[in-house]
Amino acid sequence: MLSFARGLLGAFAFFVSQAALADVKIGFQAPLTGLAATDGKSAKAAAEIAIDDLNAGGGVLGQKLELITYDDQAKSDQAIFTANKLIGDDDVKFAISGSYSAAGRAAAPIFQNAGVVFISAYGVHPDITKAGDYCFRLVRLGPPQGRAAAFFIAESLKLKKASVISMDNDYGEATLQGFLGDVDKYGIKVVNKYNYSLQDRQFGPIVAGVKRDEPEVIYATGYFFTAGPLVAQLRAGGVKAPIVGSQAFDSGKFIDIAGAAAEGVYIVDGFDRYRKDPKLEHFTAEFQKRAGYPPEGVAAEVYSSFDILVDAMKRAGSLEPAKVRDALAATKDFPMLNETLIGFNKLHEVIMPASVDVVKDGKFVHFSTIEDKKVLAPPEQ
Amino acid sequence: MSAYTISLLSIVGINVMLAVSLNIISGFCGQISLGHGAFYGAGAYSAALVAVTTRNLPLALIAGALVGSMLGLIVGFASLRVRSDFLAVTTIGINFLFTGFVRKQGWLGGEMGISSIPPSGLGGTGNMVMIELFAAGTIAFSLYVNASWMGFAFRAVAEDEDAAATLAVNAVSYKLVAFALGTAFAGLAGALYAYFTQFINVDAFDFITSVMLMAMVVIGGIGSTFGVAIAAVALTLLPETFRFINEYRLLVFGGLLVLFISLAPGGLASLFHGTRARLRR
Amino acid sequence: MFYVDLAVSGVVFGCMYALMAVGLTLVYGLLRILHIAHAAVFALGAYVTVLVANVSGSILLGFVAAIAVTPLCGIAIYRILYQPLLHYRPDVPMIASIGLLVFMQDGFRILFGEQGVTFVKNPLAIESVDVAGITLTFAQLAVLVVTLLIFVALHLFTTRTRIGVAWRATVSNPSMAASFGVDAIRVRYLNFGIGSALAGVAGGLIALLNNFVDPTIGYVVSYKALAIIVLGGLGSVRGTLVASLFLALVESYGTIFIGSYLNRDAIAFLALILVLMARPQGFTGVRTA
Numbered sequence: 001m002l003s004f005a006r007g008l009l010g011a012f013a014f015f016v017s018q019a020a021l022a023d024v025k026i027g028f029q030a031p032l033t034g035l036a037a038t039d040g041k042s043a044k045a046a047a048e049i050a051i052d053d054l055n056a057g058g059g060v061l062g063q064k065l066e067l068i069t070y071d072d073q074a075k076s077d078q079a080i081f082t083a084n085k086l087i088g089d090d091d092v093k094f095a096i097s098g099s100y101s102a103a104g105r106a107a108a109p110i111f112q113n114a115g116v117v118f119i120s121a122y123g124v125h126p127d128i129t130k131a132g133d134y135c136f137r138l139v140r141l142g143p144p145q146g147r148a149a150a151f152f153i154a155e156s157l158k159l160k161k162a163s164v165i166s167m168d169n170d171y172g173e174a175t176l177q178g179f180l181g182d183v184d185k186y187g188i189k190v191v192n193k194y195n196y197s198l199q200d201r202q203f204g205p206i207v208a209g210v211k212r213d214e215p216e217v218i219y220a221t222g223y224f225f226t227a228g229p230l231v232a233q234l235r236a237g238g239v240k241a242p243i244v245g246s247q248a249f250d251s252g253k254f255i256d257i258a259g260a261a262a263e264g265v266y267i268v269d270g271f272d273r274y275r276k277d278p279k280l281e282h283f284t285a286e287f288q289k290r291a292g293y294p295p296e297g298v299a300a301e302v303y304s305s306f307d308i309l310v311d312a313m314k315r316a317g318s319l320e321p322a323k324v325r326d327a328l329a330a331t332k333d334f335p336m337l338n339e340t341l342i343g344f345n346k347l348h349e350v351i352m353p354a355s356v357d358v359v360k361d362g363k364f365v366h367f368s369t370i371e372d373k374k375v376l377a378p379p380e381q
Numbered sequence: 382m383s384a385y386t387i388s389l390l391s392i393v394g395i396n397v398m399l400a401v402s403l404n405i406i407s408g409f410c411g412q413i414s415l416g417h418g419a420f421y422g423a424g425a426y427s428a429a430l431v432a433v434t435t436r437n438l439p440l441a442l443i444a445g446a447l448v449g450s451m452l453g454l455i456v457g458f459a460s461l462r463v464r465s466d467f468l469a470v471t472t473i474g475i476n477f478l479f480t481g482f483v484r485k486q487g488w489l490g491g492e493m494g495i496s497s498i499p500p501s502g503l504g505g506t507g508n509m510v511m512i513e514l515f516a517a518g519t520i521a522f523s524l525y526v527n528a529s530w531m532g533f534a535f536r537a538v539a540e541d542e543d544a545a546a547t548l549a550v551n552a553v554s555y556k557l558v559a560f561a562l563g564t565a566f567a568g569l570a571g572a573l574y575a576y577f578t579q580f581i582n583v584d585a586f587d588f589i590t591s592v593m594l595m596a597m598v599v600i601g602g603i604g605s606t607f608g609v610a611i612a613a614v615a616l617t618l619l620p621e622t623f624r625f626i627n628e629y630r631l632l633v634f635g636g637l638l639v640l641f642i643s644l645a646p647g648g649l650a651s652l653f654h655g656t657r658a659r660l661r662r
Numbered sequence: 663m664f665y666v667d668l669a670v671s672g673v674v675f676g677c678m679y680a681l682m683a684v685g686l687t688l689v690y691g692l693l694r695i696l697h698i699a700h701a702a703v704f705a706l707g708a709y710v711t712v713l714v715a716n717v718s719g720s721i722l723l724g725f726v727a728a729i730a731v732t733p734l735c736g737i738a739i740y741r742i743l744y745q746p747l748l749h750y751r752p753d754v755p756m757i758a759s760i761g762l763l764v765f766m767q768d769g770f771r772i773l774f775g776e777q778g779v780t781f782v783k784n785p786l787a788i789e790s791v792d793v794a795g796i797t798l799t800f801a802q803l804a805v806l807v808v809t810l811l812i813f814v815a816l817h818l819f820t821t822r823t824r825i826g827v828a829w830r831a832t833v834s835n836p837s838m839a840a841s842f843g844v845d846a847i848r849v850r851y852l853n854f855g856i857g858s859a860l861a862g863v864a865g866g867l868i869a870l871l872n873n874f875v876d877p878t879i880g881y882v883v884s885y886k887a888l889a890i891i892v893l894g895g896l897g898s899v900r901g902t903l904v905a906s907l908f909l910a911l912v913e914s915y916g917t918i919f920i921g922s923y924l925n926r927d928a929i930a931f932l933a934l935i936l937v938l939m940a941r942p943q944g945f946t947g948v949r950t951a
Contacts, residue, residue: 033631033768035878037776071627076578076585077392081621084385102582105496109579110384127496127580168484168925170492170582196917197925199882201872204671205918212664225778229872236790236799256780257874259788293777413753459935463942466696466752470892471938473885474931481928588885592760599757631768638761639743646750 023066024059024319026051026306027086027095027116029103034073035198036100038225039298043098043121044069045291046299049283050306060313068092072103079103083110092116093321094309098302101125101170108135117321117328121305122298124171126379129348134325136348138305138336140247140269142174144376147182148354149175149244149268151375153217154186156356156368157242157266163215165194165206165222165230172221175246179219182375191215196222201229207237221246224296228257235261244268251296255362262359270357271297271338272366280337297338304336349378387509391577393617394512395570398519400597400613401606402566405523407595408604409532410559411539412460413469416476417567417594419456422586424449424568426483429495429575436499442572449568450561452479457560461553476591484583494582501576512573516610519566523606526562535559536604600641602650611649666796672907672914674802677809678871679906681864682883683890684899685736685857691833691897692853694752696888698759699739701880702766703858707732707865708875709774716782721870728862736858737851763884771877778876787873801870808867812860813903829853833897886927889934895944904945909933 028047031040051067059065068090070082079099086092087110095111097104097120104123111118112132120128122139129135153159162183166176172195183190191213194206210218218241222230227249234243235258247269255262273284273295283303287295308331313319316327329348334341342351354376358367370376403417424445431441456475460468483489490496501508526532534555537545542552575581597616601609619637623630645652682704689697707728715724743762747755786801798806820826832839832849840846869875890909894901909930916929924932938944 032628033771035881037771037877038778041776069627070624071630076580076582077388080388080578081385081392084383084388088383088385102494102580102584105494105580105582106578125493125496127493130497168492170494173492193922194918195921195925197927199878200926201868201874202671202675204675205668205914208664208667208671209918211667225874225876228874232787232873233799236788236797238790238797253777253780257872259784259873261788292775407753459939463938466690466694466896467892467938467942467944469696470888471935473888474935477885477927477931478924478935481925481931482923484925485923595753596757596760599753603751603753629768629772631764632772635761635763635765635768639758639765642754642758642761643743643746646747646754 023064024094024313025066025068025090025092026309027083027090027092028067028069028098029072029079029082029086029095029107030069030098031074031100031103032069032071034075036074038223039122040071040074040099042291042296042299043302045287046295046302047096047098047306049286049290050303053282054306054310060310061317061319063319065310072099072107074100074103076102076106079107080110083107087111087114087116093319094324095119096121096302096305096309097123098298098305099123101128104128108132111135115321117309117325119305119309121301124174126174130381133329133348134321136328136344138308138341138350139301140350140352140354140376141378142171143178143181144378145247145269145354146175146178146180147375148370149219149246150179150182150186150188151370151372152266152268152356152368153219153244154188157217157244159217159242160187161189161191161214161216163192163194163210163213163218163241164190165196165210165218165220167222167226168195168197171246171248175221196226196230198223198226200226203230203233206230207233207239210234210239210241211237215241217241218243220244221248223248224251224254224257228254228262231258231265232261242266247297250357250364252294253296255359255364262362265359266367267357267359267364268370269354270364271295271300272355272357273300273338273364274366277335279335283337300337304338308334308336308341345378346380347378351376351378382506384505387505388577389618389621391509391512393614394509394516395574395577396594396597396617397516397610397613398512398566398570398573399594400601400609401516401519401523402563402570403594404563404598404601404604404606404609405526405535405566406559406563408598408609409527409535409539410556411535412556412559413465414456414472414560414563415469415588415595416456416472416474416479416591417564418586418588418591419476419479420449420453420564420567421571421574421590422479422483422583423452424571425575425581425586426489426495426571427568428572429498429581430489432498432575433495438501438576441575442569445572445575446565446569449571450565453560453564453567454557456564457557460556460560473588473591476586476588480583480587490582492583494580495575496580498575498579498581500579508573508577512577515569515573520606520610522566527606531555531558596638600638600648602648605648605650608648608650608653663795668914668918669911670796670798672911674798674805674910675914676907676910677805678864678868679886679890679910680903681809681812681860681867683887683894683902683906685859685861686887687891687894687897687899687902688833688853688857690891691899692836692850693744693748695744696752696756696759697739697744698756698884698888699743699762699766700736700857700861700887701884702763703732703736703739704861704865704883705767705770705875705877705880706735707862708869708879709770709779709865710862711866712779712781712869712875713774716779719783721781721784721786725863725866728866729859732858732862732865733855736854736861740850740854763880767877767880774877776877778874780874781869784870784873786870799871801867804870805867808863812863816856816899825852882927886930889930893934893937893944895946898944898946901944901946908945
């Protein structure tokens with residue numbers, strides 16, 4: 001009888017002590033529905049794996065992590081609602097945007113004003129980090145990506161005559177500006193520039209134009225659903241010049257769509273996915289299991305955002321946003337899934353090398369690494 | 382009142398202004414407009430530019446309404462040339478011309494949009510109050526128009542232009558007036574939106590937005606100010622209440638739209654008044 | 663050569679547009695409804711083609727399945743959605759149509775995934791053939807041939823067969839046709855059926871051309887097809903064919919030459935607006951006042 005009572009008391013004490021430890025909530029915005037749902041799905045799967053992995057590793061400072069996800073459809077007003085909801089209703093002190101630029105841009109000032117540490121996993125609008133010191137970005141901005149491509153074409157491929165194809169959105173525009181800004185430095189001659197909308201899947205006129213240009217190399221920006229058809233149609237149209245693609249090309253689906261045409265396509269700032277790295281291998285397997293397809297850059301960025309945030313909490317030894325922010329800003333040499341982050345600059349933009357991949361035998365294979373600091377330098381303000 | 386509620390109510394107010402103003406053009410005057418997003422956007426962009434350069438709130442609001450109205454007048458002239466379904470598609474065209482043009486203009490922010498729009502100085506709650514006041518004003522204006530001679534003329538033009546002519550109702554001028562008025566309010570809503578988000582980008586004013594606004598008008602009951610206002614509130618809040626089914630929101634939204642229209646084709650107004658006189662073909 | 667290439671690209675795309683838009687103009691001609699959900703039928707055709715082809719190993723079987731499924735879908739949409747709403751202002755069935763499109767598009771996303779589907783084996787999009795100095799992929803060739811065959815067949819059907827003639831009569835003058843004993847309901851089913859089948863074929867061909875189908879594939883069709891049927895003169899099949907070719911060529915040349923000032927859709931609609939300002943009834947429409 002006494003032992004039973006003791007057991008009961010023990011159980012009671014155990015439950016009380018568990019309840020006393022609140023979970024650490026991390027807010028998460030992603031486009032689960034709407035035109036950007038493709039990336040939203042990847043982002044959500046990656047976020048959930050990250051939380052599970054971090055919790056399996058003991059959580060942070062003795063507490064478990066809780067993920068609170070809201071769909072923002074990649075729209076500004078939805079991002080504002082959900083940001084306010086996360087701060088007001090859910091009382092989060094940390095938030096990650098797994099969404100596109102416009103959404104991240106609209107949400108950033110709200111998180112900044114509330115003193116919530118905010119990381120944009122892959123949204124590239126320049127003003128996200130300009131919102132304030134609580135805002136960080138884990139993906140490289142458009143202009144340095146464009147500059148890296150120019151560098152790669154000039155220094156590695158040693159080609160001079162280029163046709164440029166860019167997509168009509170902020171990422172395409174920013175990357176193009178970065179690329180064009182550096183072409184004179186390397187003596188690259190841009191024969192012609194073409195652009196297309198995100199909904200386009202047929203590129204007949206562009207293929208005709210490129211055929212007429214007879215370039216030595218083609219530089220193109222796009223997501224897999226435009227890049228795949230574009231590359232397939234270029235090759236089918238008889239264009240043999242090497243194609244250098246932007247980061248957003250980097251998805252297994254690109255190879256599925258373009259098939260044999262994808263062979264030999266370079267991707268600047270790609271996701272070096274077959275590195276021998278236990279964490280990467282575990283992530284790839286788990287993502288494939290949960291999402292049903294292999295992970296791409298977006299998924300890797302989102303996972304690493306959670307990873308680095310929790311790492312900053314541990315280094316700060318505290319869950320106070322201001323302290324975590326400072327620890328995050330002081331990050332040095334952190335192993336992300338796709339590259340090792342050297343650190344953040346004053347504006348909380350990433351400083352890290354860029355991996356160039358090439359498609360070989362239907363797989364992405366690491367080709368080279370760009371480490372030139374000046375080429376990859378993010379803006380300071 | 383939490384920041385979430387304030388931001389939600391702000392967008393509700395803006396959508397009410399947009400839907401009620403569209404109702405003046407399409408509901409009262411029968412000129413189908415599926416491109417209302419363009420006037421909304423024109424107002425937002427002009428207000429944003431004025432706000433960034435002068436930091437003057439009243440000036441920005443006036444600019445928004447004025448530019449929206451000017452664009453509306455131009456489209457109004459187009460409506461003199463083409464009728465009903467042709468006009469509907471022409472207005473879609475205006476929407477795409479607007480977005481397609483703006484996203485390629487550097488001085489309008491291009492693909493990046495216009496950031497760092499200065500705050501109105503009224504704070505979040507103050508902004509919301511201002512928006513709700515303007516929304517109430519739009520509703521009041523709409524009710525007034527409906528009850529006035531202008532409203533009568535609009536209805537005459539909507540039902541039968543030639544017959545209206547026999548009553549000395551000049552279809553031309555009334556169509557233009559309808560467009561100019563409706564789009565002025567849309568432009569004003571755009572200006573308020575710019576101050577709300579402090580960042581605008583062309584995707585917020587696309588075809589999908591215009592279609593949603595038309596849905597509000599039809600669900601509210603074409604021609605009924607209150608019906609349309611209530612529909613605007615409902616259609617804005619509905620997706621928010623469905624956040625617990627995050628992944629199926631669009632599915633549920635589309636399904637409800639179909640169901641509602643099939644069961645109550647006259648819209649909310651018909652449910653309340655039980656009359657279908659407005660909806661003769 | 664460049665200009666010829668642009669023209670060829672335009673013609674191929676014009677054929678796609680024609681297949682998509684004719685179904686829409688048929689519905690409008692008969693019922694005066696802007697059947698925006700037509701885009702969902704198109705998307706369904708695309709998905710069915712790819713999925714059946716992947717499972718069965720035969721792309722042809724995929725097309726057959728699409729042609730079988732899409733008319734049923736189209737007729738169901740008419741029966742369940744439009745028939746009860748025929749006596750209301752046209753905005754009403756249009757909004758119902760839009761709601762259905764949103765519903766079905768999200769349904770495709772949930773059922774078949776956000777990442778979309780691709781053919782397991784589709785050599786047609788990659789391998790090409792040279793015809794008089796012009797390079798065409800087999801898929802593009804298929805589009806040209808299939809479109810030609812379909813419209814020749816359609817022409818023969820509506821001029822040489824009884825049902826076809828009755829159908830044409832009903833579309834031009836429903837009350838007169840009724841007085842001749844033509845069953846209006848059967849004609850409507852035929853109308854939706856054939857229009858939807860055309861959309862299904864268009865969907866399959868687009869899947870072939872792009873080697874990829876994603877849930878948003880119907881989005882552009884929803885408004886582009888509207889532009890085309892208006893340009894052609896609402897209700898006129900011949901007008902729609904001309905408008906499809908015209909718009910595709912305008913886009914083909916336009917995106918190359920003024921693509922840095924206006925994007926593709928803006929160019930298309932600019933052309934539409936200019937034509938309508940000059941000819942408010944479209945290419946072959948009849949002027950009403």
